[in-house]
Amino acid sequence: MLFKEDFEYGSQIHLLYKYHRKLNFMPSNIPVQLRMPPIEFFAVELAYSGIVVFLCLLIYFKTREIYELSKYKGIYHFRNAFLFLSLAYFVRFILASFAFSTQLFDDKIEISSGELFVVRSLILFLTYFSFMAIFSLAYSLVWKRIESGILQHDAVLHIIALSLLTLIFLTRSHHLFILSHVALLTILVLTATINYRSSEKRKPFISQIYIIYFLLFAFWIVNIAFIPLRYLQPELKIPLYAASVLIMSLIAYKVVRTVS
């Protein structure tokens, strides 16, 4: 069996599994691409999500004082973007863990209606937090240009995110899920371009921070496109995770350096 030797680590979970399931380790229809044993899969997800959530929260809390003093709307939305992103990564981790537990303890891929409800709810939360993160960052860049219109109200962002969410939920289309994220990323790029072109302190080439913003959400979309990445080969998954952590670390470093 493909995974049998991978399970010889003697972890408590595996022992528990052995006692209850004897040697019926894994479902027979697990794709060949899945080469990581669940406990390692879980460890990688835990470490990755833990680091990213920590960095997002670091950005959020490090900017609290300058926001409280200035009440600057751009800082408010910038902080919200990272708060929502931390929530999105956290929910993504719960989803990945759920897949991990299903994979470890069940001998079938199909899940019960109760489990399906939990998974769908988690996906809804993930999508909502994800939309709000991208919206908030885009809004933080262009709020000055639209502050007199209807978009000045926070509620509008939530309503747009919820409307998109409802559409995705009703159609249950993975393609729409990915396409809506790509569309939002395009909006983010456009807002960044508008902001850059009208900036007083325009640098010779495109500003480094806008490239970082783009990469941050581009990697995020790849992250959620393969929820929960259980079928992605470790050879691709690890560099993807490393790149995401690197981008997030770069933003966190810039924030800490600027506000400290």
Added chain:
Amino acid sequence: MRSRKRDRLEIIYDILRIIREHNNSILPTPLLRYSNLSSQSFNEYLNELVEKGFIREVYDKKGRKYLSLTDKGFRYLEKYKKIIEFIDEFGL
């Protein structure tokens, strides 16, 4: 041309800086003069800054109102450059 919001942060900085430069005690009238604002704008900013705890009003024995910075006001002055740097750095 600078944005309206940026101007707002700058105006607040100027008002607080003027108070600090006058040994942290100044009457409203000279503050209005030094801050280069219209009377209406000045009153709006002053009320906001008092409400938000950047400035406190102190009355002397003759009942004259002096304006002083609170700890929060001093902290704003300390952090102002960092706030502006942050806004520029992240394109906000």
